[in-house]
Amino acid sequence: MRIAVARETRQGEARVAVVPELVGKLTTLGYEVLVEPEAGHHALIADREYAEAGASVDADALAVADVVVSVQPLPTASIRRLRPGAATISFLPTQQEPDAVRDLRDCGVTSFAMELVPRISRAQSMDALSSQALVAGYRCAIVAAGMLRRFFPLNMTAAGTVPPAEVVVLGAGVAGLQAIATARRLGAVVKAYDVRAAAAEEIRSVGAQSIDLELETLEGSGGYAREMTEDRAARQRELLTPYIAAADALITTAAVPGRQAPVLVTRQMVEQMGPGAVVVDLAAESGGNVQGSEPGEVVRIGDAQVWGGRNVPSQMPGPASRLYAQNVVNLVALMTREEDGEVRFAPDFDDEIVAGACVTHDGAIRHEPTRLALEGESA
Incomplete structure (x- = not known):
């Protein structure tokens, strides 16, 4: 299984979704970690640091990944590079990003929004809203x-x-x-x-x-x-x-x-x-x-x-990235399973954390308020 760290392209966004010190946690889970070139540049993290931590710096990371993690929602061009069945994890404000939601649905991408992680005790380690508010x-x-x-x-x-x-x-x-x-x-x-x-x-x-x-x-x-x-x-x-x-x-x-x-x-x-x-x-x-x-x-x-x-x-991209990255890695770990000796990214949609954070899956919008809002726009 390959997990890709996207380079942020939105103006003013200096954070990165995974920092080098957490690459080892992902590889221990069984993932091959791919990082887009200069993904950590604005957070003052060099490509060399990712490589030394065990990741591969790869310009085609998004196209070959099973899971893509980012801070901001992926732009349309990046979403359309993903293979069908791939998953994304990012902040995804659905009311402000309806086009991104439609693209994710239409491209058959499973997407998870960090701001939709339920605020329950079991999900505290994945609560990116709180870590970034700090x-x-x-x-x-x-x-x-x-x-x-x-x-x-x-x-x-x-x-x-x-x-x-x-x-x-x-x-x-x-x-x-x-x-x-x-x-x-x-x-x-x-x-x-x-x-x-x-x-x-x-x-x-x-x-x-x-x-x-x-x-x-x-x-x-x-x-x-x-x-x-x-x-x-x-x-x-x-x-x-x-x-x-x-x-x-x-x-x-x-x-x-x-x-x-x-x-x-x-x-x-x-x-x-x-x-x-x-x-x-x-x-x-x-x-x-x-x-x-x-x-x-x-x-x-x-x-x-x-x-x-x-x-x-x-x-404050350094500490913000480190806190956010830990939230992301914890969520990835929750959705990782080992089956027949193989590691799989296998979200359990009966889990309230997974179900609550999911926006799109299998060509459909699973987040009910978002689905109703988009249906209302098209009516």
């Missing part, structure tokens, strides 16, 4: 500290005392908690808010003050918050305004994959922040938590600079 949360705090023209920590000197920066974080999922922890390690005074009741204790556990707005909590499924009514959203924004106005830096991290990010902060709220304030909106690509933020851009609202995140994990 990277993004850290990066957000570093961006905020770099843009803010003052110290994060308290400094007491013979020349006087410099007070610490005040940071507010909205959203306390994996990314939010990492942003909080990083800002605290840098010495800032951090306050944070999340609509989920369980988040208050998690916020305090990483050294921040939990903001209590005395509103109804919104616990949802899969660890995410459920959607709020517009009346509650308006009341929440009203109660958050004084906290945001007093902050030197605001970091927003509230997002649910495949859905529009909730608007937590209006332009008017940002305009109340002081001169030199910084806003970091991790959710800018999915609509933004901050009204007026633009993905990949820094815009000025009032006296504040607003940084909109775009593919934030890719801004």
Whole structure:
């Protein structure tokens, strides 16, 4: 069985789906590992490192592979090079990539989407959303500290005392908690808010003050918050305004994959922040938590600079690739079987992890929401 590591071609994508130190795990499973030339270039990994780890660098890797792994969905030209019956593993946002889904179906390719891996205990080692959110949360705090023209920590000197920066974080999922922890390690005074009741204790556990707005909590499924009514959203924004106005830096991290990010902060709220304030909106690509933020851009609202995140994990491609690669290898291992002395990539579709992550198989779209959405488009 051959597994191929694709070279990413999308602008701004610097990660790679397998790193050299994990090649050995795949070969131990029984796979021959093929790597497209310069697949790890943007993550500062040379072809030589893959070769030394036991992989073959091969320009025709995709055409001969049984399984192809990548970070972003394969482009159409690459999908059409795959042999019928091959499988792909990647992020595959089906609502944003309907043409890729159709190509995978029509070419008879079995595809698995890393963001569809169920959020259950048994699948934690395959949860790429969480691993990449960890990277993004850290990066957000570093961006905020770099843009803010003052110290994060308290400094007491013979020349006087410099007070610490005040940071507010909205959203306390994996990314939010990492942003909080990083800002605290840098010495800032951090306050944070999340609509989920369980988040208050998690916020305090990483050294921040939990903001209590005395509103109804919104616990949802899969660890995410459920959607709020517009009346509650308006009341929440009203109660958050004084906290945001007093902050030197605001970091927003509230997002649910495949859905529009909730608007937590209006332009008017940002305009109340002081001169030199910084806003970091991790959710800018999915609509933004901050009204007026633009993905990949820094815009000025009032006296504040607003940084909109775009593919934030890719801004730290080394650690992001290593974490993602481990997720991918764990998923491959789950779907690998030895039959009659031969290793086979043999997904068990009765397994809830496999069934949940599968988008296309045997010429059909197996992911029901995607199938219904595409059927609705063609009706």
